[in-house]
Amino acid sequence: MRAPIGNFTDARPAVDCLDLLVRPVADAVRAWSGDIPVEQLIHVDTDPEIADTAVFVEHYGQGLLEQSANCVVVAGKxxxxxxxxxxxVLSSTRVDVNGVVRKQLAARKASFASMDAATGETGxxxxxxxxxxxxADWPLLIDSRVVDTEWVLIGSGRRRGKxxxxxxxxxxxxxxxxxxGLGISAA
Incomplete structure (x- = not known):
């Protein structure tokens, strides 16, 4: 199978490689019931040693920066x-934590969650x-530009693979x- 974006040598429907996903992601793919057929969720093998955005894009395809999204965990207090x-949010932007996120969560203060909280709570x-x-009980705030992008490259739950x-x-x-406006200019 050829990936719809990027230059990946190993691309397969995610449902065919559940063993490469962490349990919560594999469970979500297994139970998929969205309007989009589960076969359209594609897993691509990637080298975790070149996960840095600039190096990743150079290796796997220049157009990927505009088609990649970052998922970050935040805490509203x-x-x-x-x-x-x-x-x-798209990788070319950053999350508006102190504006849109704080307001959406009705929080007095919002910040990025610690690495331990992010990994411990998500698995x-x-x-x-x-x-x-x-x-399932977490709010998932999505910048509208992500939804408007035809194909989006995201994490797979592991550093290896997307x-x-x-x-x-x-x-x-x-x-x-x-x-x-959830994602704002990174400049």
Whole structure:
């Protein structure tokens, strides 16, 4: 199979390689029920040693920067109460934590979650966190530009391997809220 984007030598439907995914991601793929057929979730093998965005794009395809998205875990705090959420934005942008996220979570303060909290709560590896397989009760804040992108490269739950997913599929994930302006210029 040929990946719809990028220059990957090993591309297969994610449902055919569940053993390469961490348990929460494999479970989510196994139970997939969105409007997009599960066979359109593509797993590509990637080298974890070249996961840095600039090196990754140079190796796997120059157009990938505009077609890649980062999933980050954030914590919103209001008094003693803390809420974990995930944010999905294009790799060419950064998450507006102090504006859109804080407002959406009705939090007094919002920040990126610690690495231990992000990996411990998701069951995923740091640097590979993906919106597919997150805890179902978490808000999943998605920048509208991600949903409008035909094919999006995201983490697979591990540092090795990525998923390529139709952008419109993200709007159907548990807890998904599509927001304009969640991703702001990284410059």
């Amino acid at each position: 209001r008094g003693a109460e803390s809420t974990l959420a995930a944010c999905l 995923m590896e740091y640097g590979g966190i993906t919106p597919i397989g997150l805890p 998923l390529i997913v139709p952008g419109k599929a993200f709007a159907g994930l548990p807890g998904a809220v599509v927001l304009a």
